[in-house]
Amino acid sequence: MKELQSYLGGAWVSGDGDVKEVVNPSTGEALASLRSVGDLAEAVAHARSVGGKNLRAMSLPQRGEMLKALAKLMHEHREELLELSVRSGGNTRGDAKFDVDGATGVLGTYAYLAKSLGEGPWIAVSDPVEVMRGSKIKAQDVLVPRHGLAIHINAFNFPAWGMVGKLAVSLLAGMPVLSKPATSTVALAARIGEIIVESKIIPEGAFSLLVGSAGNLLDQVEAQDVIAFTGSADTGLRIRSHEAVMKSGARVNVEADSLNAVVIGPDVEQGSELFDLVIRDCVTELTQKAGQKCTATRRILVPQSRLEAVREALLDRLGEIASKTGDTSQDGVRMGPLSTRAQLDDARAGIKVLEASARRILGDPERSDFGADGFFLEPVLLEATEDAAKDPAAAFHNHEVFGPVATLLPYDGTVEAAASIIAAGEGSLVSTLYTDDRGFAATAVAEMAPYLGRLVVASEKSAGASISPGCVFPVVVHGGPGRAGGGAELGGTTGLALYMQRTTIQGGGSQLARML
Numbered sequence: 001m002k003e004l005q006s007y008l009g010g011a012w013v014s015g016d017g018d019v020k021e022v023v024n025p026s027t028g029e030a031l032a033s034l035r036s037v038g039d040l041a042e043a044v045a046h047a048r049s050v051g052g053k054n055l056r057a058m059s060l061p062q063r064g065e066m067l068k069a070l071a072k073l074m075h076e077h078r079e080e081l082l083e084l085s086v087r088s089g090g091n092t093r094g095d096a097k098f099d100v101d102g103a104t105g106v107l108g109t110y111a112y113l114a115k116s117l118g119e120g121p122w123i124a125v126s127d128p129v130e131v132m133r134g135s136k137i138k139a140q141d142v143l144v145p146r147h148g149l150a151i152h153i154n155a156f157n158f159p160a161w162g163m164v165g166k167l168a169v170s171l172l173a174g175m176p177v178l179s180k181p182a183t184s185t186v187a188l189a190a191r192i193g194e195i196i197v198e199s200k201i202i203p204e205g206a207f208s209l210l211v212g213s214a215g216n217l218l219d220q221v222e223a224q225d226v227i228a229f230t231g232s233a234d235t236g237l238r239i240r241s242h243e244a245v246m247k248s249g250a251r252v253n254v255e256a257d258s259l260n261a262v263v264i265g266p267d268v269e270q271g272s273e274l275f276d277l278v279i280r281d282c283v284t285e286l287t288q289k290a291g292q293k294c295t296a297t298r299r300i301l302v303p304q305s306r307l308e309a310v311r312e313a314l315l316d317r318l319g320e321i322a323s324k325t326g327d328t329s330q331d332g333v334r335m336g337p338l339s340t341r342a343q344l345d346d347a348r349a350g351i352k353v354l355e356a357s358a359r360r361i362l363g364d365p366e367r368s369d370f371g372a373d374g375f376f377l378e379p380v381l382l383e384a385t386e387d388a389a390k391d392p393a394a395a396f397h398n399h400e401v402f403g404p405v406a407t408l409l410p411y412d413g414t415v416e417a418a419a420s421i422i423a424a425g426e427g428s429l430v431s432t433l434y435t436d437d438r439g440f441a442a443t444a445v446a447e448m449a450p451y452l453g454r455l456v457v458a459s460e461k462s463a464g465a466s467i468s469p470g471c472v473f474p475v476v477v478h479g480g481p482g483r484a485g486g487g488a489e490l491g492g493t494t495g496l497a498l499y500m501q502r503t504t505i506q507g508g509g510s511q512l513a514r515m516l
Contacts, residue, residue, distance in 0.1 A: 004034040004190045007197055007209040008043035010050075015212055022187050025090035025337040026327040026374040032187050036212030043208060044178065044220040048149045051176025051205030056121070056145055058203070063172050064114020069201045071107035074100070074164070077195055081160065081188065088187035089159065090336040090374065092328045095289045102472070103164035103192075106490070109474035110168045113492055121145075125493070125502065128512050138509045143493075143500035145174030148224030148250070150499055151217065153239070155230040156182035156339045157292040159189040165474070166228050169490065171206065173499035175226065178208040178217075182231075184340045186211050218242045225250040226499050228489065230294070233257045236485055253498055254485035255478065257400045259425035260285075260470075261299040263444065265435025266413035270309040274460040278434050279313045281458075282406070285470045286379055287321050287335045291404035292343070295430050295470035298406055299396055301421055303413040304386060311383065311408060315362055318379040322363065325379075327372035337374040338403055344375040350401035351380055357394040358384035358407050383408040389421055397424035415440060419447035427482020432456040432469040453480030453488070 004022070005012045015035030022032045037043075055063070074081070078100060085096035117123050126141040150170040154162040163179050170177045181189035193209040196202060210217065221227065221244045229239050229252070236254040239245060245252060262282060268274050285297040302310045324334040338344045348365045363380030370376040382405070388394050389409035396407040411417040422431060431452050435441050436459050449455055454476060456469040472478045477491030489495050505512060 002032045004211050006211050009046040034211045047176045054203035055174045060117045064111045067107045067111035074104040089185050099160045102161040106165040106474045107168045110172050139506040146224045150175040150177045151227045152179045153229045156185045159185040163189045169495040173496045175499040176206040180210040221250045223248045228253045230255045253487040255487045256485035258429040258484045259298045260428045261431040263301045263418045263433045266303040267437045273463040277463040283317045284468045304410045322378040326370045337376045347403035353399050354395045358382040379404040386410040392424040415443045422448045427484045429480040429484045430454040434458045436460050
């Protein structure tokens with residue numbers, strides 16, 4: 001059985017902790033083992049000094065060419081990575097593509113963005129302005145690389161996209177990276193790390209990989225460092241409140257829990273292309289990656305007059321997928337397992353929590369006849385009453401089940417009622433509005449947007465070209481307020497700004513013109 005190693009201080013190293021196995025979540029078969037590294041002080045110092053210096057010595061176009069080469073490298077290894085994603089993550093091939101190709105896409109997008117950023121060591125992000133009327137002294141804002149380490153603590157659900165996506169942005173910004181993948185799906189991230197190191201595309205010290213636990217990593221945090229975390233709100237809170245993090249004032253970006261919603265407008269008619277899009281998107285977001293996506297739909301807001309039609313359509317489509325849930329290495333399987341036994345146990349417990357506020361109308365959380373000894377959970381759909389949907393204390397507004405689980409929430413068809421339900425989630429990454437009523441849509445944007453990182457508006461006219469709302473694009477900001485963590489990743493230069501210092505340069509107008 002292969003031992004997965006960490007890449008620290010420019011060398012592959014084995015840890016000194018207890019041996020931990022990484023398993024195939026479809027079968028329980030052991031795939032690899034690893035041992036955690038305890039003391040990370042030297043590795044962090046090496047990455048900061050050597051990696052940071054080497055990256056900052058490169059121009060932005062040179063860093064862009066580096067990302068372009070990495071994208072090509074990922075594509076060359078695509079089939080190997082897809083096969084490993086199916087085995088190590090329990091993904092269908094389609095889900096594996098979503099992860100692996102998404103990673104390659106971020107590399108390509110930021111490589112292209114580099115062409116527009118100029119040749120200098122900084123990025124000008126504002127025009128010069130007079131500091132006061134008639135003055136020859138002007139001020140202009142620039143972004144410069146921070147002189148620290150980008151610490152990436154990634155979630156288990158996207159071992160490729162999460163790792164490589166963050167890596168692409170950090171490297172272009174000029175910050176070295178220490179990537180710490182989640183242990184349960186680390187096999188894919190570790191293989192990507194091996195491919196990157198073997199290629200020698202990234203300069204010495206600019207990429208480190210930590211498998212296993214985080215050890216004393218956070219104890220090493222300093223003021224110029226950036227921590228980008230994806231995972232649970234509880235872990236995000238522990239990171240933010242860590243003594244070294246708080247004392248240093250290091251920048252922390254958190255992408256956490258998110259009770260994403262769908263809002264079906266009262267004008268959406270059964271049999272229309274827009275109605276069909278609603279059902280298709282809901283099913284996709286409920287079952288893709290077995291519902292283990294931070295952008296997956298958790299609450300489905302349905303006008304009372306459309307409830308029966310939406311319910312029956314979803315029961316039909318989800319019931320079909322329930323019959324095709326199992327080992328993703330087998331033909332005909334439409335949905336695979338959750339990532340770990342602990343995830344399955346948490347999901348089953350979470351469904352019981354939701355059942356305090358809604359009744360289950362589809363799915364048996366205790367079902368075990370999936371043809372394989374894995375961590376399977378068939379699609380589960382619950383339905384609340386209209387009165388329960390209005391209650392901010394209801395479980396579905398406060399508890400996320402990270403799996404193929406969603407709740408139908410009837411509402412009276414008004415923007416006011418829908419917006420209050422959205423707000424009860426206390427901050428989400430993304431929600432989707434389906435309507436052809438321009439007035440309804442405009443009012444909904446104004447009332448719902450403060451609680452969302454992204455609002456997707458779908459209409460009959462755009463239905464044919466619509467993309468599933470759970471897709472995250474490199475040019476769009478990924479993050480959300482409140483419960484979702486308050487972070488902001490990607491979004492072109494927005495993502496770069498996380499790893500760079502925005503500084504105002506003030507001086508004579510001609511001096512600034514020559515310098516910037």
